[in-house]
Amino acid sequence: MDAYTNGWLDLLVRWLHVIAAIAWIGSSFYFIALDNHLRPPKDPRDADEGVGGEAWEVHGGGFYRVHKYRVAPPKLPEELLWFKWEAYTTWLSGFALLVVLYYVNANTYLIDKSVADLSQWEAIAISVALLAAAWVVYDVLCRVLGRNELLLAAALLAFVTLSAWGAGHLFSGRGAYIQVGAMVGTMMAGNVFFVIIPAHWELVRAKEAGREPDPAPGLRGKQRSVHNNYLTLPVLFTMISNHFPFTYGHSHAWLILVALMVIGAWVRHFFNLRHTGRNAWWIPVTAAMGIALVAVLIRPQENKASTSGPPVAFAQVRAIVAQRCAVCHSAHPTYSGIDTAPKGVELDTPTEIRQLAPRIKQQAIDSKAMPLSNVTKMTQAERDLLARWIAQGAKIP
Numbered sequence: 275m276d277a278y279t280n281g282w283l284d285l286l287v288r289w290l291h292v293i294a295a296i297a298w299i300g301s302s303f304y305f306i307a308l309d310n311h312l313r314p315p316k317d318p319r320d321a322d323e324g325v326g327g328e329a330w331e332v333h334g335g336g337f338y339r340v341h342k343y344r345v346a347p348p349k350l351p352e353e354l355l356w357f358k359w360e361a362y363t364t365w366l367s368g369f370a371l372l373v374v375l376y377y378v379n380a381n382t383y384l385i386d387k388s389v390a391d392l393s394q395w396e397a398i399a400i401s402v403a404l405l406a407a408a409w410v411v412y413d414v415l416c417r418v419l420g421r422n423e424l425l426l427a428a429a430l431l432a433f434v435t436l437s438a439w440g441a442g443h444l445f446s447g448r449g450a451y452i453q454v455g456a457m458v459g460t461m462m463a464g465n466v467f468f469v470i471i472p473a474h475w476e477l478v479r480a481k482e483a484g485r486e487p488d489p490a491p492g493l494r495g496k497q498r499s500v501h502n503n504y505l506t507l508p509v510l511f512t513m514i515s516n517h518f519p520f521t522y523g524h525s526h527a528w529l530i531l532v533a534l535m536v537i538g539a540w541v542r543h544f545f546n547l548r549h550t551g552r553n554a555w556w557i558p559v560t561a562a563m564g565i566a567l568v569a570v571l572i573r574p575q576e577n578k579a580s581t582s583g584p585p586v587a588f589a590q591v592r593a594i595v596a597q598r599c600a601v602c603h604s605a606h607p608t609y610s611g612i613d614t615a616p617k618g619v620e621l622d623t624p625t626e627i628r629q630l631a632p633r634i635k636q637q638a639i640d641s642k643a644m645p646l647s648n649v650t651k652m653t654q655a656e657r658d659l660l661a662r663w664i665a666q667g668a669k670i671p
Contacts, residue, residue, distance in 0.1 A: 277612060280379070291370075295368075305499070306499070308342075310546060310549035311550075314328075324344050326343060327341075345492060356471075361462070361463050362463065362466070364459070368459055369456070372456055385397050386445065386446035404441070411433055412433070438528040438529075441454050447519075447522035450527065451527070451531055454512060455515070458512070465499070473495030507539060508534075511534050519637055523642050534568065537564045540560070576665075582662070588669065588670045590663075591627065591663045595627055595634075597650065598650040599621050600622060602615065603616065605620050605622055627670070628668050628670050631664050638660065
């Protein structure tokens with residue numbers, strides 16, 4: 275596939291993915307907030323008809339009165355609004371994006387030969403297998419430990435941690451983050467497809483058959499819906515993580531990923547409590563402290579041994595940049611599959627190289643995120659030489 279076609283597929287599928295995700299996450303946020311705002315019905319007739327809670331809302335220039343039944347209404351309405359296609363579209367478009375960007379370009383984005391010597395098809399097969407395994411392991415944990423939410427949460431955290439560590443030893447840093455995010459997203463979509471929607475259908479079929487619905491499937495669906503709600507912010511981080519190489523390019527990238535995902539779920543917990551009327555302000559405070567701690571711990575440290583030494587001739591720098599960087603970052607890229615310089619970053623002239631020295635330091639020296647998956651085989655000695663040149667003022671003739 276040529277780079278131009280791949281670029282359009284990336285644009286269109288990513289656009290669809292973001293739109294669908296907004297709809298899915300928005301409905302998740304809304305319904306969990308609604309559930310937490312429900313109060314016992316004031317009208318005894320509502321309680322007699324099986325209403326478990328009600329809420330008054332104002333939005334869009336009008337008032338809404340929402341009722342939620344403990345199990346099901348006495349009679350089904352002619353039309354029901356189902357909230358499922360947002361989830362399905364998000365997962366399908368997300369998987370399509372995984373194919374378009376990470377599978378088609380596996381040697382660039384997914385594979386890092388310095389991490390694991392995988393062929394393109396081996397990496398893809400492992401990635402797909404891990405997506406399926408994520409759902410199976412998660413579902414089994416829920417069925418076995420579902421009655422103890424704290425124990426289940428600990429088990430899920432252990433599983434995500436193991437997944438992050440394992441992905442970090444299989445894929446590139448960027449690919450590992452996306453892989454873990456895709457695995458968690460698969461767990462979320464699986465909840466909708468295999469548990470939540472079937473539970474809804476169970477209620478509908480029982481009413482249509484004139485049977486009293488069993489509340490158990492609905493309770494399982496509710497539990498999985500809450501899980502999805504807590505996983506939204508962690509997954510959102512993985513989806514935007516490719517913009518932040520100081521995270522996925524770190525030597526302890528897997529641990530950083532787990533820490534930030536936990537903080538995301540912790541922040542979500544604050545909002546869920548707030549919807550019940552509890553303002554646990556210590557949660558966002560501790561979350562902010564956690565982020566600050568991560569930021570301090572992973573701050574790049576200047577290696578004085580690598581930046582001290584004799585002056586570096588710019589000719590040496592230019593030769594490294596031309597061989598390791600400008601094959602992509604050029605007005606006329608020569609790397610296969612690249613038609614235009616990524617993000618418009620060009621390193622053809624001495625002036626461009628000097629102006630972009632801070633970004634070279636961040637991307638190629640501090641995080642080693644560039645070259646992507648080190649496809650041009652930049653050596654540590656070359657990185658050290660670039661670091662020394664920058665430390666000496668990034669001088670050009």
